[in-house]
Amino acid sequence: MFDNLTERLTQSLKKIRGQGRLTENNIQDTLREVRMALLEADVALPVVKDFIEHVKTRALGQEVQSSLTPGQALIKIVNEELIAIMGSAHERLSLATQPPAVILMAGLQGAGKTTTVAKLARWLKENERKSVVVASADVYRPAAIDQLQTLADEVSAEFFPSDPTQNPVDIARNAVEYGRKKYKDIVIIDTAGRLHIDDQMMEEIRQIHAAINPIETLFVVDSMTGQDAANTAKAFGDALTLTGVILTKTDGDARGGAALSVRHITGKPIKFLGVGEKTAALERFHPDRIASRILGMGDVLSLIEDAERKIDKTKAEKLVKKIQKGKSFDLNDYRDQLLQLKNLGGVAAMFDKLPGMTNVPQHVKEKVNDKEMIQQIAIINSMTKQERAFPDVINNSRKQRIAKGSGTDMQNINRLLKQYDQMQKMMKKFKKGNLMNMLRGMKGNLGRGMPF
CATH class of the missing domain: 1.10.260.30 (Signal recognition particle, SRP54 subunit, M-domain)
Known part of the structure; x- marks a missing residue:
């Protein structure tokens, strides 16, 4: 993850690390390279502009000029600004409600939404010790319901059965009612994806949202689509009350543009990263740790x-x-x-x-x-x-x-x-x-x- 961006940024910052004194000229050269590295990583242009402006303002300010090691101080600023654009701190799932806590999953087709439902169910069982029911309201994609049932069995989550002939709103409402009657902690509802955003899709998911009143509405998006991931998330967020984003396929994303753009463009926090195909391959999103990885400092925690x-x-x-x-x-x-x-x-x-x-x-x-x-x-x-x-x-x-x-x-x-x-x-x-x-x-x- 972030291989290309990490390589470009570390090369750019290495040149200034040993500088005894920072001037507008040598900062300008470094920031030009950092800017190119971010744009090549498919980070959205407004994000890049704000990032560079903040770094430049701080770098030419008193905190760097008075530092014994100005070059290292600049890297510290870059690190802190990377954290800031990704959201400052990890935002946990909001589960403090009368059980069951309902989680609604939204996203475009092919983003890995159904697999992510199973990953999240497993994560909640193993890390939060919660009982989880999953249900599929995707009545359009062939075998979508069967796929979720198979994955639910794999992660030992309870599967609420549904049928392609049913109304998606009824499926979601019945699943939540089942979770309530069986004293389950969490119900996760998978919804239908589409190849693009359309009015019919948005109206259906609005109706599901209104019927079940979820405490979390998570948008699942393929990180490999770069800044398009952030733009799609914004479009969904404008139509639906999103509470967070899950970025999938980050193990195949060498650029990292989505991770750096989503929070800034949508205002919604990234809560999890999908880091592989297996059901255990889901990680909480920690902006400070991701910034550390991007700058080549690893993520030992x-x-x-x-x-x-x-x-x-x-x-x-x-x-x-x-x-x-x-x-x-x-x-x-x-x-x-x-x-x-x-x-x-x-x-x-x-x-x-x-x-x-x-x-x-x-x-x-x-x-x-x-x-x-x-x-x-x-x-x-x-x-x-x-x-x-x-x-x-x-x-x-x-x-x-x-x-x-x-x-x-x-x-x-x-x-x-x-x-x-x-x-x-x-x-x-x-x-x-x-x-x-x-x-x-x-x-x-x-x-x-x-x-x-």
């Missing part, structure tokens, strides 16, 4: 939150106790760590959340994928219990058998054993060591090495 939510704490504690007792870190433990990493979304998903990734050459980034990790899990699964517990017994004939069993070759086996050996040495030094503690160690270093 979100990484830690993912770890705390998804890592098996029982297994992690067992590993800690095992190492503290002086027992060796074996291939069963190594496989567990790989599975924990896979559970976090894999190496690629963690990449843009790690500080300093802008310094990694592009050709190296392009090679980062999770195929090797999955392959290594397959290799360990092809070993006997003895081999996993005592890797030293693995000789050449055993390697050949393991390679055949896992569909790999000797080179892959040797690479895995070498990486395992390095991990084992690291664990010996780390004593309290597992993936969670490594991330917490990174958290302790937040601020060090930062440009401000």
